Amino acid sequence: MxxxxxxxxxxxxxxxxxxxxxxxxxxxFGIMIAVSFFQRVQGAFYEPAFVFDxxxxxxxxxxxxxxxxxxxxxxxxxxxxxLLAFPFTYILTRMARRTQVVxxxxxxxxxxxxxxxxxxxxxxxxxxxxxxxxxxxAVGILDKPMSLSPSFGAVMTGMVYQTFPYTVLVLFPxxxxxxxxxxxxxxxxxxxxxxxxxxxxVPALRNSIVSTLIMVFVFALGCYLLPQLLGKPSxxxxxxxxxxxxxxxxxxxxxxxxxxFLVLVSLSLVAISLLYGKKExxx
Amino acid sequence: xxxxxxxxxxxxxxxxxAVHETSLTIPQGKFVCLLGPSGCGKTTLLRMIxxxxxxxxxxxxxxxxxxTRIPTHKRDFGMVFQxxxxxxxxxxxxxxxxxLRIRGVSKADCLAAVKRLLDLVQLPDMAGRPVSKLxxxxxxxxxxxxxxxxxxxxxxxxxxxxxxxxxxxxxMQIELKQLQQKLGITTIVVTHDQxxxxxxxxxxxxxxxxxxxxxxxxxxxxxxxxxxxxxDFIGSTNLISxxxxxxxxxxxxxxxxxADDLPATGDVTVSVRPENIRVTAGRGDSTPGCLAGEVSxxxxxxxxxxxxxxxxxxxxxxxxxxxxxxxIAAGDAVWLHFPKDACVxxxxx
Numbered sequence: 295m296x297x298x299x300x301x302x303x304x305x306x307x308x309x310x311x312x313x314x315x316x317x318x319x320x321x322x323f324g325i326m327i328a329v330s331f332f333q334r335v336q337g338a339f340y341e342p343a344f345v346f347d348x349x350x351x352x353x354x355x356x357x358x359x360x361x362x363x364x365x366x367x368x369x370x371x372x373x374x375x376x377l378l379a380f381p382f383t384y385i386l387t388r389m390a391r392r393t394q395v396v397x398x399x400x401x402x403x404x405x406x407x408x409x410x411x412x413x414x415x416x417x418x419x420x421x422x423x424x425x426x427x428x429x430x431x432a433v434g435i436l437d438k439p440m441s442l443s444p445s446f447g448a449v450m451t452g453m454v455y456q457t458f459p460y461t462v463l464v465l466f467p468x469x470x471x472x473x474x475x476x477x478x479x480x481x482x483x484x485x486x487x488x489x490x491x492x493x494x495x496v497p498a499l500r501n502s503i504v505s506t507l508i509m510v511f512v513f514a515l516g517c518y519l520l521p522q523l524l525g526k527p528s529x530x531x532x533x534x535x536x537x538x539x540x541x542x543x544x545x546x547x548x549x550x551x552x553x554x555f556l557v558l559v560s561l562s563l564v565a566i567s568l569l570y571g572k573k574e575x576x577x
Numbered sequence: 578x579x580x581x582x583x584x585x586x587x588x589x590x591x592x593x594x595a596v597h598e599t600s601l602t603i604p605q606g607k608f609v610c611l612l613g614p615s616g617c618g619k620t621t622l623l624r625m626i627x628x629x630x631x632x633x634x635x636x637x638x639x640x641x642x643x644x645t646r647i648p649t650h651k652r653d654f655g656m657v658f659q660x661x662x663x664x665x666x667x668x669x670x671x672x673x674x675x676x677l678r679i680r681g682v683s684k685a686d687c688l689a690a691v692k693r694l695l696d697l698v699q700l701p702d703m704a705g706r707p708v709s710k711l712x713x714x715x716x717x718x719x720x721x722x723x724x725x726x727x728x729x730x731x732x733x734x735x736x737x738x739x740x741x742x743x744x745x746x747x748x749m750q751i752e753l754k755q756l757q758q759k760l761g762i763t764t765i766v767v768t769h770d771q772x773x774x775x776x777x778x779x780x781x782x783x784x785x786x787x788x789x790x791x792x793x794x795x796x797x798x799x800x801x802x803x804x805x806x807x808x809d810f811i812g813s814t815n816l817i818s819x820x821x822x823x824x825x826x827x828x829x830x831x832x833x834x835x836a837d838d839l840p841a842t843g844d845v846t847v848s849v850r851p852e853n854i855r856v857t858a859g860r861g862d863s864t865p866g867c868l869a870g871e872v873s874x875x876x877x878x879x880x881x882x883x884x885x886x887x888x889x890x891x892x893x894x895x896x897x898x899x900x901x902x903x904x905i906a907a908g909d910a911v912w913l914h915f916p917k918d919a920c921v922x923x924x925x926x
Binding site for chain 2: 475478494500
């Protein structure tokens with residue numbers, strides 16, 4: 295039975311977290327929204343105003359294209375991460391407890407690496423002089439070592455590397471709670487291991503997969519260092535441009551407008567997915 | 578050789594032996610219950626038949642063919658799991674059609690099969706329902722229908738009725754038995770409920786601690802238990818130990834009992850079911866097959882009367898019906914009659 299909070303003191307327990315959210319999230323976000331309508335002053339900073347110039351400038355095909363690329367990249371990273379992490383996590387949850395702990399500690403330590411370390415690590419690994427192309431030459435696949443970075447593949451590799459441990463950790467609880475007899479019954483009914491994975495495990499965890507996709511997507515949308523370190527300028531995301539505008543061009547109002555737009559886009563994508571999920575659950 | 582044969586099968590999990598070396602034959606078309614307390618290895622034995630556990634040693638043969646190394650999904654045995662394991666993302670009809678669909682059976686044939694199976698388990702017109710909307714008994718029937726969709730050679734059930742309430746369980750037991758008789762399919766059910774085993778089985782396999790104690794029809798298991806474990810696990814019993822004192826005679830504390838199949842000499846234990854002991858008031862002459870005792874306590878349950886008696890320091894329980902109730906009360910001296918065929922000599926457990 296659910297007990298509804300009635301008096302003021304019932305709500306008091308959430309006072310502290312609500313206060314923290316207010317001070318560190320809602321107020322800064324409000325300031326950002328306000329700034330996005332301010333007027334930029336050339337050679338100085340900005341002054342309070344209420345203009346739509348910043349949003350109008352954003353609606354050019356150049357920034358629209360960047361926005362499209364950012365969303366596409368984040369979506370692709372999310373899909374690739376989940377495609378890799380889901381079978382991996384499934385196998386991991388079927389292993390001995392000790393093996394699971396070792397893997398989870400390892401993945402957590404990868405997660406603790408900063409974006410800078412991951413970026414420089416991969417740019418070294420993908421370089422011509424010290425990279426893995428030298429290994430491919432040694433094996434005989436390549437004729438001579440080549441540089442694999444900067445490229446779209448390098449950006450994808452770095453971002454998937456960064457999001458993979460996160461994806462595994464998000465999927466792990468759902469997969470370890472999955473009733474193992476569902477797979478066993480599929481086997482007694484004539485499904486081989488791969489077919490029972492696709493027919494039973496994936497559909498039974500459809501909701502977890504969708505919510506993980508959303509989380510990884512949002513996580514990847516905010517990424518701005520890896521595209522700079524591993525990609526060409528054409529692979530830069532909106533986050534890179536926001537940083538550029540805010541820090542190097544001193545155009546805070548325009549940076550704020552882009553940030554607000556990015557938040558709105560990702561929020562609406564999440565909302566659409568949640569609505570879709572809800573409809574499916576209700577059916 | 579027709580039927581299912583275990584040939585010296587052993588299952589170990591690391592150092593722990595779940596099933597000790599077991600050889601067993603289950604004839605074609607029989608309804609068999611694997612009966613034992615939890616952790617006795619009965620489920621492991623069933624899972625080995627299904628191929629969900631690999632045998633550590635030994636072979637499993639079906640109709641003479643070695644199936645020990647065949648993977649589960651190629652065995653085509655129907656199995657019902659303890660938690661039923663219906664696919665939550667599929668409807669009733671899709672659940673039942675699943676084994677047919679993955680074999681490429683056409684949609685029309687699948688629909689016909691689903692209809693036939695749902696009629697068989699008495700759930701007509703339920704094909705379109707999501708499984709989450711079913712009651713416990715309905716889920717049970719769907720799981721049974723799904724396991725039977727392939728017309729398997731073996732029908733395996735792991736504690737299939739344990740989630741149902743007592744009344745529904747009893748009716749499902751009878752229904753399951755009738756279904757099996759109709760289909761004539763070799764059926765193996767794991768259960769820890771001896772009443773369930775008695776109700777359904779043609780053959781009961783009593784197990785404990787990874788060993789098979791006795792394989793026999795239910796009535797024989799009850800009337801002629803092979804050892805003390807079986808006698809005690811199936812129903813309740815009085816275990817009386819004594820020493821052979823002549824042909825067919827057994828010296829026990831407080832007198833002499835008569836029994837068939839006694840060995841020539843040595844110490845033995847006999848099992849006497851409480852309902853086979855007749856109690857009369859007063860004292861009689863000391864004759865073989867009768868012991869003198871004293872009433873410690875009488876428990877009148879209405880339909881039956883349990884008498885707790887003390888015979889030469891040993892507790893003996895006897896049960897009688899209201900019409901045969903002797904006129905006795907706690908503290909009275911009584912005379913206990915042990916019929917010769919009620920004293921079953923037990924072997925070593």
